[in-house]
Amino acid sequence: MKQLLQIVSVGLLLFVVAAIAQEWGYFSSVWFGATATPVTAGEDGEAEALGTVREALALMAHFYSSGADPRFAERMPVAPDLLDEFRGDIEYLSRNNRFQDSRLQKLELRSAVPAGKDGLELRTREFWIHRTFWSDGRGESDPPRSVILYPSYQLMRESTGWRILGREFDRPVAE
Numbered sequence: 001m002k003q004l005l006q007i008v009s010v011g012l013l014l015f016v017v018a019a020i021a022q023e024w025g026y027f028s029s030v031w032f033g034a035t036a037t038p039v040t041a042g043e044d045g046e047a048e049a050l051g052t053v054r055e056a057l058a059l060m061a062h063f064y065s066s067g068a069d070p071r072f073a074e075r076m077p078v079a080p081d082l083l084d085e086f087r088g089d090i091e092y093l094s095r096n097n098r099f100q101d102s103r104l105q106k107l108e109l110r111s112a113v114p115a116g117k118d119g120l121e122l123r124t125r126e127f128w129i130h131r132t133f134w135s136d137g138r139g140e141s142d143p144p145r146s147v148i149l150y151p152s153y154q155l156m157r158e159s160t161g162w163r164i165l166g167r168e169f170d171r172p173v174a175e
Contacts, residue, residue: 046112049120049155052077052162057104057126064090065101067135078164093132098141101131110150118157123170125150 056077063072068090073083093099106127115121126149132142150170155162 045120045157046109046122049112049122049153049162050107050109050124052155053122053124053153053164054104054107056164057107060086061102061104064093065099067094067099077162079166082164082166094135097135098132099135101133103129103131105129115154119165120155120157120162122153122155123150124153 059072059076060078063069063076063086066072068087073087076083078086090099104126108125110123110125112123113121128147128149130145130147131140133139134141151167152170153164154166156165
């Protein structure tokens with residue numbers, strides 16, 4: 001019985017050591033306050049960050065078409081400055097008795113580049129259809145527009161996931 005207890009104890013110790021070694025990034029941050037490993041432009045990071053951009057664009061479209069419903073704003077994974085920019089656009093439309101309904105048709109990743117320790121810059125190509133309506137229900141104020149945009153998003157990995165800190169628009173490039 002004593003020998004069985006020793007075997008089980010050694011096995012348990014080896015299991016714990018192996019588990020800590022496998023998840024060292026997590027254990028070192030909890031025990032020693034070490035920071036997360038730097039972001040790489042690997043497929044996992046790119047896919048997760050692109051998913052954040054896709055989510056933000058969907059919420060942004062609802063935010064615009066709802067006339068700045070705060071329920072969409074509080075769920076949008078963007079920095080406050082970017083959210084203020086969206087609010088400014090919506091206020092402009094509202095002052096002119098209009099609102100915008102935008103539909104993202106397609107989102108393509110052009111490139112992903114690490115930016116600092118926990119940052120990533122994503123360059124995308126976006127295909128949108130923009131429709132602008134009168135607020136009083138008279139219908140469309142302008143004809144629908146089909147637009148191709150080439151934005152660059154600056155993202156930062158936080159404890160809750162990726163957050164978009166800013167965006168810039170590139171000029172179309174020959175493809």
